[in-house]
Amino acid sequence: MxxxxxxxxxxxxxxxxxxxVALQQIVxxxxxxxxxxxxxxxxxxxxxHQAAPGLFWAAILLAVLLAVxxxxxxxxxxxxRDGLRLSGLDxxxxxxxxxxxxALEMFLLEIIVGIAVVVxxxxxxxxILVLLTSSIAATVGLAATGTVYGVLAGGLRARETLVPLLxxxxxxxxxxxxxxxxxxxLLGSPSDAWPWVQLLTAFAVLAxxxxxxxxxxxxxxx
Amino acid sequence: xxxxxxxxxxxALGVTAVLALWVTPPRANQGFDAVRLLYLHVPTAWVxxxxxxxxxxxxxxxxxxxxxxxxxxxxxxxxxxVGVVFTGLTLIVGSLWGKPTWxxxxxxxxxxxxxxxxxxxxxxxxxxxxxxxTADERGKRCSIAAIIAFVDVPISYLSVTWWQTLHQxxxxxxxxxxxxxxxxxxxxxxxAVVAFTMLYAYLVMERFQLARLxxxxxxxxxxxxxxxxxxxxxxxxxxx
Numbered sequence: 001m002x003x004x005x006x007x008x009x010x011x012x013x014x015x016x017x018x019x020x021v022a023l024q025q026i027v028x029x030x031x032x033x034x035x036x037x038x039x040x041x042x043x044x045x046x047x048x049h050q051a052a053p054g055l056f057w058a059a060i061l062l063a064v065l066l067a068v069x070x071x072x073x074x075x076x077x078x079x080x081r082d083g084l085r086l087s088g089l090d091x092x093x094x095x096x097x098x099x100x101x102x103a104l105e106m107f108l109l110e111i112i113v114g115i116a117v118v119v120x121x122x123x124x125x126x127x128i129l130v131l132l133t134s135s136i137a138a139t140v141g142l143a144a145t146g147t148v149y150g151v152l153a154g155g156l157r158a159r160e161t162l163v164p165l166l167x168x169x170x171x172x173x174x175x176x177x178x179x180x181x182x183x184x185x186l187l188g189s190p191s192d193a194w195p196w197v198q199l200l201t202a203f204a205v206l207a208x209x210x211x212x213x214x215x216x217x218x219x220x221x222x
Numbered sequence: 223x224x225x226x227x228x229x230x231x232x233x234a235l236g237v238t239a240v241l242a243l244w245v246t247p248p249r250a251n252q253g254f255d256a257v258r259l260l261y262l263h264v265p266t267a268w269v270x271x272x273x274x275x276x277x278x279x280x281x282x283x284x285x286x287x288x289x290x291x292x293x294x295x296x297x298x299x300x301x302x303x304v305g306v307v308f309t310g311l312t313l314i315v316g317s318l319w320g321k322p323t324w325x326x327x328x329x330x331x332x333x334x335x336x337x338x339x340x341x342x343x344x345x346x347x348x349x350x351x352x353x354x355x356t357a358d359e360r361g362k363r364c365s366i367a368a369i370i371a372f373v374d375v376p377i378s379y380l381s382v383t384w385w386q387t388l389h390q391x392x393x394x395x396x397x398x399x400x401x402x403x404x405x406x407x408x409x410x411x412x413x414a415v416v417a418f419t420m421l422y423a424y425l426v427m428e429r430f431q432l433a434r435l436x437x438x439x440x441x442x443x444x445x446x447x448x449x450x451x452x453x454x455x456x457x458x459x460x461x462x
Contacts, residue, residue: 153353162349165349169346170371172339173378
């Protein structure tokens with residue numbers, strides 16, 4: 001199962017490496033969102049500094065939608081989806097592979113957007129351990145949820161507009177949890193973050209489990 | 223039978239309205255009539271939860287192969303539609319009550335925020351239902367989406383509660399049960415809940431019937447189109 005998942009993840013990442021859509025479109029998108037927030041708040045340094053954790057995760061959340069859309073539009077082209085179904089891999093491993101590829105892209109994005117936030121919003125980095133663990137848990141949760149809804153809406157005519165509407169309300173716990181734990185790490189005392197890291201971890205576990213179970217049947221007939 | 227049920231529902235709603243508007247006292251410690259919104263707010267919220275519970279249950283029944291039936295899928299959809307309307311009503315009525323009582327239309331309270339999330343989750347579910355595919359395909363996608371939405375609600379509630387308790391002391395939220403509930407108020411509230419539950423049942427029945435008819439019409443039209451096509455082909459073939 002792990003081997004199959006790696007195979008699928010490798011396929012998706014190889015496509016991204018060669019097409020450079022993630023690098024040339026999704027990363028700049030994240031960066032421009034970070035700049036837009038600064039315009040919205042009139043580039044008030046103290047305000048930006050205070051709001052940085054929330055703005056960072058809002059930017060990531062918007063970018064996740066693009067990454068998920070991309071992850072499934074590569075399956076639409078040339079009816080690659082049918083190839084995936086005929087490959088004999090089971091649904092669970094395809095799900096894990098696709099979610100892992102999205103998660104990896106998100107990590108890369110988070111690093112770049114994170115640097116942009118540190119530079120532009122005047123944030124000093126502290127509580128690295130909390131930042132790291134909550135990012136990992138949040139990213140896994142986001143990637144898994146996005147992938148479930150991606151396949152749920154896959155092949156439908158209104159997929160592009162439907163996925164954001166389905167994903168955003170579902171990931172509000174991640175948005176809250178990740179923002180609060182970043183706030184604790186960057187602005188408060190990092191030990192306050194642990195309940196939030198627990199919540200993020202629980203959400204990630206649940207999303208991965210749900211996806212592994214539901215993905216096979218959903219991929220079947222779409 | 224259905225007419226009778228409708229009449230009973232309307233009667234119950236009418237009695238509730240009379241009791242709520244004229245018989246029950248205005249809330250003593252606040253001294254105004256906004257409290258009467260309670261008789262709308264509590265029942266609509268109850269109906270919303272009930273409706274989403276029915277949607278989740280019907281979706282589970284659709285997913286279990288032994289009980290799979292298109293009717294469950296249609297019931298899930300009908301119930302969710304009514305549920306979304308009542309969630310919207312709950313939010314609006316709550317907001318109207320909040321302005322004079324709390325002094326604000328909206329408060330980032332745990333219950334309010336989760337209800338708003340609930341509203342959007344099921345709006346998404348209804349949007350998913352409207353993307354035309356076959357009945358089986360729709361049933362599968364929507365059942366799974368309904369169950370995920372139903373599971374997401376407690377998690378959201380948990381996270382929003384933490385969000386509040388960690389970072390906001392002294393909300394304006396005043397617990398309902400701090401107010402001594404008067405006998406006539408309690409009775410009116412119970413009656414209102416019963417009346418709105420009946421209204422829910424009636425609306426879902428009507429909506430379900432309509433969905434059934436829509437399904438039937440689609441199948442008939444498809445059969446008709448195929449028949450037309452076949453006879454047209456035969457006409458073309460014959461002269462040759």
